[in-house]
Amino acid sequence: MDFSLTKEQIALKVEFEAFFREEMKNAPPDIGHVHESDAAFDFHRYMMKRLGEKGWIAISWPEEYGGSGRPLMDHYLFNTVRASFGAPGIDQFGAEMYGPTVLLAGSEEQKKRLLPPIARGEVVYCQGWSEPNSGSDLASLKTSAKRDGDHYVVNGQKIWNTGGNRADRIFMLARTNPEEPRGKGLSIFSADMRSEGIEVRPIEYMDGRGEVYNYNEVWFTNVRIPAEDRIGPENAGWKITRETMNFERSGIGGFIMVEQMLEKLVDYCKSARRNGKLLAEDPSVRLKLAEIYAELQAKRTIADRIAWLQDSAGSHKIPPHYASEGKVMGTELIQKVTYLATELLGRHGQVTKSEWTKIKGVAESFYMCVGANIYAGSNEIQRNITAWAGLGLPRFS
Amino acid sequence: MDLGFTEEEEMLRDAVAEVLDKGAPFDKVKEIEMTAEGYDPALWQQLAELEMLGIFFPEQYGGSDLPFIHVAIVMEELGKRAIHCPYMSTVVESGLLITEGGNDRQKEARLPRIAAGELFMSCAFYEEEGGYSKECIQMEAVKDGNDWVLNGSKLFVPDANIAEALIVAARTEEGITLFLTDTRASGVRLDKIPTVGMDNLCRVKFHNLKVSEVLGEVGRGWELVEKVAGKFAAAKCAEMVGGMKTALEMTVGYSKEREQYGRPIGGYQALQHYMANMLMAYDTSFNYLYKVIWKIDASRDYAVDAAALKAYVNQSYNYVAERSIQIHGGIGTTRECDIGLFYRRAKACEYAAGDTRHHLENVAAAMGL
Numbered sequence: 001m002d003f004s005l006t007k008e009q010i011a012l013k014v015e016f017e018a019f020f021r022e023e024m025k026n027a028p029p030d031i032g033h034v035h036e037s038d039a040a041f042d043f044h045r046y047m048m049k050r051l052g053e054k055g056w057i058a059i060s061w062p063e064e065y066g067g068s069g070r071p072l073m074d075h076y077l078f079n080t081v082r083a084s085f086g087a088p089g090i091d092q093f094g095a096e097m098y099g100p101t102v103l104l105a106g107s108e109e110q111k112k113r114l115l116p117p118i119a120r121g122e123v124v125y126c127q128g129w130s131e132p133n134s135g136s137d138l139a140s141l142k143t144s145a146k147r148d149g150d151h152y153v154v155n156g157q158k159i160w161n162t163g164g165n166r167a168d169r170i171f172m173l174a175r176t177n178p179e180e181p182r183g184k185g186l187s188i189f190s191a192d193m194r195s196e197g198i199e200v201r202p203i204e205y206m207d208g209r210g211e212v213y214n215y216n217e218v219w220f221t222n223v224r225i226p227a228e229d230r231i232g233p234e235n236a237g238w239k240i241t242r243e244t245m246n247f248e249r250s251g252i253g254g255f256i257m258v259e260q261m262l263e264k265l266v267d268y269c270k271s272a273r274r275n276g277k278l279l280a281e282d283p284s285v286r287l288k289l290a291e292i293y294a295e296l297q298a299k300r301t302i303a304d305r306i307a308w309l310q311d312s313a314g315s316h317k318i319p320p321h322y323a324s325e326g327k328v329m330g331t332e333l334i335q336k337v338t339y340l341a342t343e344l345l346g347r348h349g350q351v352t353k354s355e356w357t358k359i360k361g362v363a364e365s366f367y368m369c370v371g372a373n374i375y376a377g378s379n380e381i382q383r384n385i386t387a388w389a390g391l392g393l394p395r396f397s
Numbered sequence: 398m399d400l401g402f403t404e405e406e407e408m409l410r411d412a413v414a415e416v417l418d419k420g421a422p423f424d425k426v427k428e429i430e431m432t433a434e435g436y437d438p439a440l441w442q443q444l445a446e447l448e449m450l451g452i453f454f455p456e457q458y459g460g461s462d463l464p465f466i467h468v469a470i471v472m473e474e475l476g477k478r479a480i481h482c483p484y485m486s487t488v489v490e491s492g493l494l495i496t497e498g499g500n501d502r503q504k505e506a507r508l509p510r511i512a513a514g515e516l517f518m519s520c521a522f523y524e525e526e527g528g529y530s531k532e533c534i535q536m537e538a539v540k541d542g543n544d545w546v547l548n549g550s551k552l553f554v555p556d557a558n559i560a561e562a563l564i565v566a567a568r569t570e571e572g573i574t575l576f577l578t579d580t581r582a583s584g585v586r587l588d589k590i591p592t593v594g595m596d597n598l599c600r601v602k603f604h605n606l607k608v609s610e611v612l613g614e615v616g617r618g619w620e621l622v623e624k625v626a627g628k629f630a631a632a633k634c635a636e637m638v639g640g641m642k643t644a645l646e647m648t649v650g651y652s653k654e655r656e657q658y659g660r661p662i663g664g665y666q667a668l669q670h671y672m673a674n675m676l677m678a679y680d681t682s683f684n685y686l687y688k689v690i691w692k693i694d695a696s697r698d699y700a701v702d703a704a705a706l707k708a709y710v711n712q713s714y715n716y717v718a719e720r721s722i723q724i725h726g727g728i729g730t731t732r733e734c735d736i737g738l739f740y741r742r743a744k745a746c747e748y749a750a751g752d753t754r755h756h757l758e759n760v761a762a763a764m765g766l
């Protein structure tokens with residue numbers, strides 16, 4: 001066994017680091033999530049372009065589709081470094097979900113047409129899966145797509161659509177067979193967000209200040225989608241989606257967030273006093289911080305394993321419970337370190353993003369961590385998958 | 398043993414509930430918390446008319462002289478609606494300090510006005526250090542003839558933005574002293590601190606502020622604070638227990654209605670176990686709360702129990718509120734859905750009247766550790 005990186009990988013990592021160190025100098029001050037302001041989103045677009053030029057958005061895609069044709073491990077390394085700089089520039093939906101879906105199930109024509117713009121960082125996608133009554137039970141979704149000549153006519157409502165108000169395109173699931181109420185009647189489409197009949201209505205996140213998250217309802221009224229933008233055979237959408245769901249779920253981004261918050265918290269404890277004593281000298285504080293460290297080091301190894309499995313298989317397809325484990329552990333550890341931060345900050349732990357902030361990101365994370373336990377398949381659903389697929393436990397229906 | 402409420406207590410609860418059901422629906426609560434004043438003057442007047450604002454004050458000062466359990470009931474009802482109103486800062490904290498430590502003139506000047514809903518007050522104790530002990534108070538009051546002069550900042554002062562007067566803790570040669578100050582004096586500057594609770598926490602800056610009125614004895618202010626701190630904590634816990642109750646009810650109700658995979662999500666055992674844990678957290682918090690309140694009213698020693706209670710309820714309310722969001726799913730993360738109010742309030746309440754570490758330290762000391 002060997003957990004170390006090769007010489008080439010180390011060199012690549014150094015190259016990534018040098019790039020982000022330089023480019024992040026252009027970031028708007030105090031940058032948070034990419035939709036927090038126009039300036040933040042502009043910078044995201046700019047970084048997409050820059051990463052596209054470097055060939056790093058689609059590192060592992062074949063060159064004929066705009067990729068760099070490199071191993072999946074390079075992609076993992078790239079994500080690790082990017083997360084450590086808190087850098088934007090990767091469209092989580094286009095580059096990490098829709099692109100790989102097209103790669104897996106698209107026609108040659110679709111791959112040539114749809115993938116290069118994603119690889120060049122020219123297009124921002126959003127994800128239209130969830131509906132008001134179809135969240136965990138996604139396969140029950142009702143948005144309909146009826147064939148009409150060389151188009152489909154789409155009607156229905158999507159919800160929780162992250163970044164839909166700024167995206168150029170949406171990739172989505174819609175029901176092409178109304179006789180089949182579940183997965184067997186679904187197909188994959190994508191559409192221009194400026195299409196006639198698409199309406200985006202913002203949803204306000206819990207904080208009420210728009211600082212933490214940006215999601216929307218997307219309404220479809222007789223939206224005409226060209227049939228050439230259906231990915232995969234009609235009614236095969238669910239089968240394909242179940243495979244693409246697990247793309248990029250190594251969860252490394254989450255673990256890096258934990259690492260960074262832990263570092264900031266340690267720094268804070270080395271200088272802040274409580275009842276006249278340095279927090280860092282308080283044994284109960286020391287042990288709690290050390291506990292997070294141990295959990296982090298143990299849990300992040302799952303991200304390494306996922307990356308290695310994918311890399312050696314030369315494909316994203318790995319047993320799905322690994323992805324579920326990574327999602328659960330990453331999100332719950334962020335929550336744990338965030339709550340510890342709010343505890344150790346004392347009264348300052350309740351301050352939201354402002355000039356009063358003591359540790360950057362804690363307030364945003366306090367709000368966001370509960371969302372993270374729900375999105376991308378709730379942690380209950382991930383545990384169900386882990387139990388069923390990982391352990392073969394009985395499944396009652 | 399008799400663990401029930403008296404008829405009088407039930408009537409008081411019903412009366413407060415009626416006013417709050419009408420005056421403080423969640424939409425209103427969310428609207429109010431976004432305003433600069435952060436409270437609803439009309440509701441405050443109604444509470445005054447119900448005689449809730451002087452509930453434990455002596456009758457001669459416009460109060461009803463009722464046992465502390467009545468305060469707990471009011472706080473519990475407020476907590477159920479997740480509403481911020483200056484009841485804690487003005488009636489409970491300032492009211493208790495003045496009744497316990499004030500002289501006749503001070504009581505006469507303030508308690509009837511508080512009871513009538515005319516005066517808001519608050520306590521400005523803590524500073525840059527995030528903790529709650531005496532050591533966290535560094536601001537000095539410098540003697541100047543018969544007066545003192547205050548310079549420095551107090552942080553997280555509740556409702557200072559609407560308070561007319563503050564009780565400020567500062568160090569004098571004799572020790573910590575509590576001063577009564579006027580917030581409208583020229584040497585006072587206020588800024589609201591943005592917090593998850595959106596509950597009127599302020600920084601108050603003093604610049605050469607001359608003060609002459611001392612609450613209690615010079616140098617013995619902290620003893621006075623410690624004397625009533627257990628009641629502060631117990632009152633806050635009542636608000637939190639109320640919040641837990643509503644969060645639990647809303648969540649259980651939602652889980653029975655919301656269907657996924659053709660079944661109510663409340664039927665899934667993963668969620669049932671969360672809700673069973675939430676019920677245990679609530680039941681124990683409620684029972685322990687009223688045990689501590691009983692100790693207060695029966696003049697038993699309650700300080701250690703009040704500390705243990707606050708530490709326990711801090712954990713319990715945060716747990717209940719966090720799982721409530723999880724069980725709601727996506728809708729629970731929105732501003733529109735009211736469950737988020739409880740997630741935010743639970744966190745804010747954790748810091749009010751002592752955080753978990755502070756209270757557990759006191760418990761540990763009381764255990765002889």
Ligand SMILES: Cc1cc2nc3c(=O)[nH]c(=O)nc-3n(C[C@H](O)[C@H](O)[C@H](O)COP(=O)(O)OP(=O)(O)OC[C@H]3O[C@@H](n4cnc5c(N)ncnc54)[C@H](O)[C@@H]3O)c2cc1C
Nearest residue numbers: 129130135136160162371375376378380665723724726727
């Ligand atoms: C911040 C955020 C961003 C999002 N972004 C997007 C996006 O860009 N695009 C998109 O399509 N969707 C997005 N989502 C939607 C997300 O995928 C759904 O919220 C999620 O799948 C849960 O669905 P739901 O909200 O309808 O909750 P529900 O499915 O109603 O779940 C409610 C509760 O029931 C539990 N539950 C349900 N079924 C079971 C079961 N069988 N066993 C045990 N427990 C169960 C859930 O775990 C949860 O606790 C986002 C969500 C959030 C919170």
